[in-house]
Each structure stands twice: as structure tokens, then as C-alpha cells.
Amino acid sequence: MRVFVKDTEIVMPGDKLATEEEFLPERGIFNENGYLFSLLVGDLFLGRGKIGVKPLLRDIRTFKEENVVICMITDLLPSIAFTSVSSIRLNGKDYVALKEGKIINPSERGHYGSSKKLNFSDYNVGDVLLAKIKYNDDDSYMLDIESSPELGVLFSVCEDCGEPMIYDSKLHMLACSKCKHVNNKDVSTVYGSIEEALKVIEKNL
Numbered sequence: 001m002r003v004f005v006k007d008t009e010i011v012m013p014g015d016k017l018a019t020e021e022e023f024l025p026e027r028g029i030f031n032e033n034g035y036l037f038s039l040l041v042g043d044l045f046l047g048r049g050k051i052g053v054k055p056l057l058r059d060i061r062t063f064k065e066e067n068v069v070i071c072m073i074t075d076l077l078p079s080i081a082f083t084s085v086s087s088i089r090l091n092g093k094d095y096v097a098l099k100e101g102k103i104i105n106p107s108e109r110g111h112y113g114s115s116k117k118l119n120f121s122d123y124n125v126g127d128v129l130l131a132k133i134k135y136n137d138d139d140s141y142m143l144d145i146e147s148s149p150e151l152g153v154l155f156s157v158c159e160d161c162g163e164p165m166i167y168d169s170k171l172h173m174l175a176c177s178k179c180k181h182v183n184n185k186d187v188s189t190v191y192g193s194i195e196e197a198l199k200v201i202e203k204n205l
């Protein structure tokens with residue numbers, strides 16, 4: 001028996017696998033001049049005189065309610081912020097964002113008991129947020145940035161000069177690293193750290 005690769009080995013397109021006398025080619029295989037080659041990236045399977053390649057499928061998931069996502073404000077109205085939601089890769093799995101996100105201002109939805117009231121005039125298009133999915137609607141994710149201290153603005157640049165805003169722990173607000181402009185956005189406790197943000201996301205998957 002003449003086989004050039006081991007069973008269950010991952011093979012690449014063009015890998016020479018065996019000769020046609022020994023195996024009946026199944027899917028993922030092509031025959032050229034009596035030799036069988038892989039057409040795909042995948043797992044080789046051999047058995048009962050048959051050979052094939054099973055395509056490697058990446059583990060792809062979508063976000064669901066209570067997951068935390070990274071999003072960027074793309075449009076702002078007094079009562080609603082529209083955001084694009086980032087797809088991410090965590091622990092070898094891809095989480096794909098299929099929809100845009102919306103944040104409704106609490107003052108517009110009658111949350112009288114809410115301790116915080118977002119003032120959307122403090123926010124800017126381009127602000128990057130850490131937000132929780134409250135509702136997974138047909139056409140969008142309804143997001144929340146108030147329900148825990150890790151949620152809120154993750155990255156932001158100065159609206160006056162474009163330099164990065166940094167968190168000033170004395171003022172408890174964001175201040176420009178260059179022109180000292182300050183603003184009153186709802187800041188995440190992991191502001192500025194993608195590494196910490198990913199930990200929050202992982203905790204909520």
C-alpha cells in the first residue's frame with residue numbers, strides 16, 4: 001500500500017496523497033497521472049479503500065443577548081446612537097457581528113430610576129464603546145452601556161485637536177493628552193485597554 005501522508009493529518013491543496021490503484025477518491029480529491037491529490041485544506045480520511053478530505057471548518061458564532069461587544073459610534077441623534085459592531089476572534093473562535101447596534105438614551109425610554117442619564121451631546125462619532133447586548137432584534141442589536149462599570153467609552157479622541165483622550169483619575173473624566181480639553185462621557189473602567197476589554201467580553205460569552 002502506498003500512501004504519502006498519515007491518516008487524520010491536515011492536508012493542503014496540491015498535497016500528493018496516494019496512488020489511484022489503492023483508493024477510490026471521494027470528495028476533496030483529484031486524480032492526475034495516477035496520483036491522488038488534495039483539493040482542499042482539511043482532514044484526510046482513509047477507510048475501506050476510499051480516500052477523501054473533509055474541509056476544515058472554522059468555528060464561527062454570532063453574538064447573542066448579554067454578550068459584550070466593541071462598537072463604534074457611526075451616527076448620533078439626541079435620543080439614539082447608531083454603532084457598527086466589531087467581529088472578534090477569541091480563543092480560536094470567530095464571533096461575527098451581523099448587525100449594527102443602537103443605544104437608546106435612557107432619558108428617552110422612561111428609566112426614571114436610572115442613576116445615570118446619558119447626555120449624547122457629550123459623545124462623538126468615532127467613539128469606541130464597550131456595550132452589552134440587551135435585545136437581539138431582527139435588524140440590530142439593542143445595546144446598553146450603563147448596567148455595569150466596565151461598560152462605556154473604551155477609546156476616544158479629542159473633538160478639538162484629534163489627540164487621544166486619557167482618563168484623568170482626579171477629575172474622573174476624560175482629558176485630552178495635548179490641549180487639556182475635557183468631556184463628560186460615561187467611561188469604562190477598562191478605558192484604553194483592548195486586553196482588559198477582551199477579558200470583559202470573554203467573561204460575558
Ligand SMILES: [Zn+2]
Pocket residue numbers: 158159160161162163176177178179180181
Ligand atoms: Zn485636544
